[in-house]
Amino acid sequence: MNIQDLIRPTIKALKAYSSARDEFQGVTDNMVFLDANENPFENGVNRYPDPHQRHLKTILSEIKGISTKNILLGNGSDEVLDLIFRAFCEPNQDNIVILPPTYGMYEVLANLNAIGIKAVNLDDTFQPKVEAILNAADANSKLLFICSPNNPSGNSFDAKAMETLVSEFKGIVVIDEAYIDFSNEASWISKLDTYPNLIVTQTLSKAYAMAGIRLGICYASAEIITVLNTIKPPYNINELTQKKAIELLNIKNxxxxxxxxxxxxxxxxxxxxxxxxxxxxxxxxxxxxxxxxxxxxxxxxxxxxxxxxxxxxxxxxxxxxxxxxxxxxxxxxxxxxxxxxxxx
Missing domain, CATH: 3.90.1150.10 (Aspartate Aminotransferase, domain 1)
Incomplete structure (x- = not known):
């Protein structure tokens, strides 16, 4: 699968905004910063935060066993999901596939971005109907959302069913793992190299007890992460959020x-x-x-x-x-x- 074929043409042609902190990335000790029109009086938050959250990503990289090149952070998982919509779905043309009952923001974001919705309800045991899902998708079905463990049912989806969907769906498959840390099932992060169309989203809101700082995580190929970084706001994760996440993640066990x-x-x-x-x-x-x-x-x-x-x-x-x-x-x-x- 060629991911470039799935990206919206306007996004492929877009040049990312270059912030002051993007243009200078050298040693910061004893430097005088007069480049970003910040208030110079120190109070702990008068400077812009690291737009790429390097320190925080390094910690997550060690915890999850994945390169920082495969990580994007968002202002909550909702921002991550919205970036995915904007990168791959053409308004008033493309559609997504969702599997109700499921997380309601997929539908909200589809409507917000003028994207069609194809809903294929889970079966009586809250498992995906693989054949029906694949049949429902058409040439304009760009995203398939799989929430496992599922909200609101709480169950994990059958691994073989998920593998078939990831393998055979012709667009991007987003596996929402907000609750994966409470499950015995393995995360799909380990399969990013196998499936170039796979995106895995997680959050610090649930198992890591940081709902109040709104920090969502996206794991994907370096190619997809590069696209999402191109369209994300330059300073989307504020300084206080980064510091609190680093503080709590560093508390062992x-x-x-x-x-x-x-x-x-x-x-x-x-x-x-x-x-x-x-x-x-x-x-x-x-x-x-x-x-x-x-x-x-x-x-x-x-x-x-x-x-x-x-x-x-x-x-x-x-x-x-x-x-x-x-x-x-x-x-x-x-x-x-x-x-x-x-x-x-």
Missing amino acids: LAKNQIQDILKERSLMISQLESVSFISKIYPSDANFVLVKVDDATKRYNQLIEKGIVIRNRTTQPGCENTLRLTVGTPQENKILIDTLKSI
């Missing part, structure tokens, strides 16, 4: 220990949910949440709100009638949830 705690609590939550009278099904989860089927989702949602507990009502999503999505909290929060569910 912090994320690992928290993930273990969440997985332990997830198992405990599932065992306790089995004794709640109005829950008829608990779906398998490879994420930090559990989807359950109840007798009346809206009624139970409102009852929990009245008790001061906020969850997500997913009953409007395809295949999710009368379901509630429960995030795994602290042991105390989970106990409050379970006790409340049993009491109502």
